[in-house]
């Protein structure tokens with residue numbers, strides 16, 4: 258589709274409205290095509306606004322080579338269900354390696370019932386099969402509430418290459434934050450109840466992982482979890498929808514980034530494998546991701562809490578020519594006003610050498626202010642050496 262047709266598309270009413278502060282310091286509004294509608298209605302070529310100037314550097318390792326990728330953590334071994342202590346110790350070592358070397362790992366035997374995951378998949382697919390108008394009618398947009406609703410990721414200028422993605426984001430917890438705000442889709446019926454069931458189960462898994470991660474690093478088991486006060490911790494759910502794209506060489510699903518979370522738990526649907534890649538040793542790796550595994554990303558907040566012992570992952574999503582892909586991301590964060598205190602070195606009572614105390618809300622504001630960035634920049638805000 259050329260620029261003219263793109264304009265027509267927008268005129269037909271299928272656009273996401275975005276707002277950003279322009280170079281002149283004034284807030285501006287702009288209209289961005291809805292990628293699902295572009296694909297539904299057909300186009301001849303990808304609109305210029307989505308094309309990156311340079312070819313996207315390809316990943317180094319194929320997804321078939323599981324041994325070269327991040328570790329798979331068997332939760333049954335961590336919880337010692339039918340296994341011995343030495344197996345648990347080995348599993349903890351793998352977990353520590355995944356979090357410190359990759360900033361991500363996959364989890365099998367995770368304990369979330371497959372019936373719950375299936376219901377999540379059904380309602381999410383139900384939502385994305387609605388017409389654009391039905392979606393808009395079902396939930397408010399990003400523009401009306403702070404970073405939640407139906408829309409897309411960062412747009413900070415008219416020149417920025419756009420990602421090939423539509424999104425639906427909801428705050429699941431604390432519940433009081435969503436009172437009076439229309440962020441949960443009314444269609445398909447039962448959407449919110451099903452997601453809340455998923456969140457309840459996912460939270461148990463994340464809490465277990467936070468404790469196991471501390472233990473894997475030789476720290477007191479509660480050291481990270483103590484920041485996640487159950488009623489005030491913030492859980493956001495984001496559904497990422499990537500339709501097929503004819504130009505994977507020049508178009509990204511999501512630009513490289515870290516997550517501004519404590520932990521991120523990701524679930525992708527069976528019919529849509531492939532897409533997520535992570536940077537390690539300056540190379541992009543395709544992440545092998547079987548359907549029965551969930552993927553966990555270490556977020557920036559956990560890197561700060563751990564005083565750099567674990568690293569948040571720098572990851573991206575590439576596009577695929579013939580497949581649509583949907584992922585569900587659950588972002589698990591301490592309460593907004595929580596002051597994170599990086600763990601200190603054992604025999605020193607100085608503040609950590611690498612990171613300093615940071616309030617969650619201040620970090621996240623900084624993160625969203627400066628994102629997107631070319632490399633892992635936002636985390637410097639938590640470093641001892643950082644000056645405003």
Ligand SMILES: O=C(O)CCC(=O)C(=O)O
Pocket residue numbers: 495497511516523525532533572574583584586
């Ligand atoms: O779609 C994916 O697998 C990754 C999504 C992601 O990185 C995000 O939502 O922050």
Ligand SMILES: [Fe+2]
Pocket residue numbers: 514515516572
């Ligand atoms: Fe991410």
